[in-house]
Amino acid sequence: MADISRPSASPGASPLFLREDEIRRGVELLYFGYTRLTNAIDQELVKQGLGRAHHRALYFIARQPDLTVGELLRLLAITKQSLGRVLKELHDRDLVVTKTGALDRRQKLLRLTDKGAALEAELFAQLREKLSAAYVTAGQESVTGFWHVLEGLVPESDRQMVFDLRKDKT
Amino acid sequence: MADISRPSASPGASPLFLREDEIRRGVELLYFGYTRLTNAIDQELVKQGLGRAHHRALYFIARQPDLTVGELLRLLAITKQSLGRVLKELHDRDLVVTKTGALDRRQKLLRLTDKGAALEAELFAQLREKLSAAYVTAGQESVTGFWHVLEGLVPESDRQMVFDLRKDKT
DNA sequence: CAAGATACGTCAACATGGCTGACATATCTC
DNA sequence: GAGATATGTCAGCCATGTTGACGTATCTTG
Numbered sequence: 338m339a340d341i342s343r344p345s346a347s348p349g350a351s352p353l354f355l356r357e358d359e360i361r362r363g364v365e366l367l368y369f370g371y372t373r374l375t376n377a378i379d380q381e382l383v384k385q386g387l388g389r390a391h392h393r394a395l396y397f398i399a400r401q402p403d404l405t406v407g408e409l410l411r412l413l414a415i416t417k418q419s420l421g422r423v424l425k426e427l428h429d430r431d432l433v434v435t436k437t438g439a440l441d442r443r444q445k446l447l448r449l450t451d452k453g454a455a456l457e458a459e460l461f462a463q464l465r466e467k468l469s470a471a472y473v474t475a476g477q478e479s480v481t482g483f484w485h486v487l488e489g490l491v492p493e494s495d496r497q498m499v500f501d502l503r504k505d506k507t
Numbered sequence: 508m509a510d511i512s513r514p515s516a517s518p519g520a521s522p523l524f525l526r527e528d529e530i531r532r533g534v535e536l537l538y539f540g541y542t543r544l545t546n547a548i549d550q551e552l553v554k555q556g557l558g559r560a561h562h563r564a565l566y567f568i569a570r571q572p573d574l575t576v577g578e579l580l581r582l583l584a585i586t587k588q589s590l591g592r593v594l595k596e597l598h599d600r601d602l603v604v605t606k607t608g609a610l611d612r613r614q615k616l617l618r619l620t621d622k623g624a625a626l627e628a629e630l631f632a633q634l635r636e637k638l639s640a641a642y643v644t645a646g647q648e649s650v651t652g653f654w655h656v657l658e659g660l661v662p663e664s665d666r667q668m669v670f671d672l673r674k675d676k677t
Numbered sequence: 678c679a680a681g682a683t684a685c686g687t688c689a690a691c692a693t694g695g696c697t698g699a700c701a702t703a704t705c706t707c
Numbered sequence: 708g709a710g711a712t713a714t715g716t717c718a719g720c721c722a723t724g725t726t727g728a729c730g731t732a733t734c735t736t737g
Binding site for chain 2 (some may be wrong): 356357358359360361362363364365366367368369370372373374385389393396400411436461464465468469470471472474475476478479480481482483484485486487488489490492495499502503
């Protein structure tokens with residue numbers, strides 16, 4: 338692992354010390370940044386009587402309509418029993434519908450109902466508010482740096498899956 | 508915050524569409540980056556029979572020795588009952604010790620034992636490995652951008668607390 | 678076309694780590 | 708001395724993860 342160009346050192350500070358501090362800074366900011374962003378939707382989730390697990394499912398189904406159950410399982414990296422509980426609740430509340438896959442009839446394709454889409458949009462609006470404020474403050478160059486570092490945290494084996502979220506399914 | 512409405516038509520890709528995609532990209536990368544980084548220590552935690560909650564406490568106590576219980580509560584943003592359970596377990600395993608505050612004898616100052624420090628160092632090494640690989644791949648400029656965006660996600664009211672982690676207690 | 682693999686669902690039991698509410702004690706501050 | 712503060716603790720509940728075992732429909736392949 339190559340050496341990182343440390344921030345122009347305060348006089349005589351050990352490179353090893355700075356290195357540790359840079360790593361800890363990243364760990365902490367990632368922790369606080371992530372938790373505070375997710376806090377943005379807490380109020381609305383409580384109002385709806387839903388939890389974070391429900392939101393994650395809603396989010397990915399919104400992001401990629403006709404996602405299969407298996408794909409969602411891989412994205413969330415939980416067991417099918419856990420996901421089953423969440424999907425059942427979303428279905429019972431008319432937030433999500435499934436239809437049988439056209440190519441492979443074993444698959445179930447997931448979609449939001451209008452009601453589900455409206456809820457997801459409302460939750461997303463909160464995330465957008467927080468994150469776009471941070472983007473604006475930091476500036477576009479920082480945003481691309483932010484992306485690059487985070488991409489580097491995603492293991493090779495998962496990267497394609499994550500990038501594919503940005504592609505519409507045909 | 509400006510209004511950023513629905514993704515509009517594809518041809519000539521609307522700036523509004525790009526904006527939503529940029530926000531979703533950030534949400535997803537933050538989610539995957541954060542979870543994959545924390546995955547780095549899963550194996551070791553299981554081996555130790557500890558959970559993530561224990562690690563968070565260990566981490567912050569390592570980061571700022573003589574932290575008080577109240578400060579740790581604010582950092583973790585959980586109830587004292589939840590934290591009490593965790594601290595009791597860490598104490599029972601000789602990973603953490605407390606001493607009465609010198610200035611205010613109601614306070615308990617938290618410190619890692621040698622054993623606790625050794626464990627935290629081992630866990631930190633895993634985080635460092637992952638995160639410094641991401642830093643190196645992305646480059647120093649990206650790293651500062653990464654920090655800036657994340658700082659923007661931390662509400663004003665919490666920012667001082669987070670920054671103060673980088674200062675030694677006197 | 679039969680056999681096996683795959684996609685999905687579900688039952689039951691359990692672990693972790695949050696939460697609320699109610700109280701107790703020691704100590705500090707005014 | 709009275710009240711605020713820092714900490715601890717009992718008891719119970721909830722959300723969301725886990726393992727293991729099975730069942731059914733459907734696809735794939737020899």
